[in-house]
Amino acid sequence: MKKDRIYALLFSRVYPLYIKKAEAKGRTKEEVDTVIFWLTGYDKKTLQQQINNKNDFETFFAEAPQLNPNVSKITGVICGYRVEEIEDPVIQKIRYLDKLIDELAKGKAMEKILRK
Structure with a gap:
């Protein structure tokens, strides 16, 4: 995916897809929100507010109150790339979120998803 195209993705358009993916596997919107929080x-x-403002992913992560300090514990492959090796910080954060939603949809325990 081109850098400019991924930066232009609106979080408000992808968020329902995260929920749909999770619900299709028996998980809930609340669990998706917990992962995002x-x-x-x-x-x-x-x-x-982020959803209502129709912010793109770059703005969504730029305005995030605080990236979790355990984010470095998110490892593995998503969309053919190792998340821990992605150099672009915005794309890496997007892929971190993708990875967490994938883990949720695959039935992983919330405690493990949240790296506790």
């Missing part, structure tokens, strides 16, 4: 530091209100 853990990664970004957003809460229910500030996440909804």
Whole structure:
């Protein structure tokens, strides 16, 4: 995916896809939100503001209250790339979120997803 194209993706358009993916595997919207809150530091209100503002992913992560300090524990392959080796910080954060949603959809325990 071209850098400019991924940067232009609106979080508000991808968020329902995260929920759909999780729900298709028996998980819930609340679990998706928990993963997002853990990664970004957003809460229910500030996440909804990001959705309402139709922010792109670059803005979504730039305005995140605090990236979780355990983010470096997210490892593995997503979309053919090792997340820990992605050099572009915005794309890496997007892939971190993708990886966490994948783990959720695959039935991994929330405790493991949140790197506890």
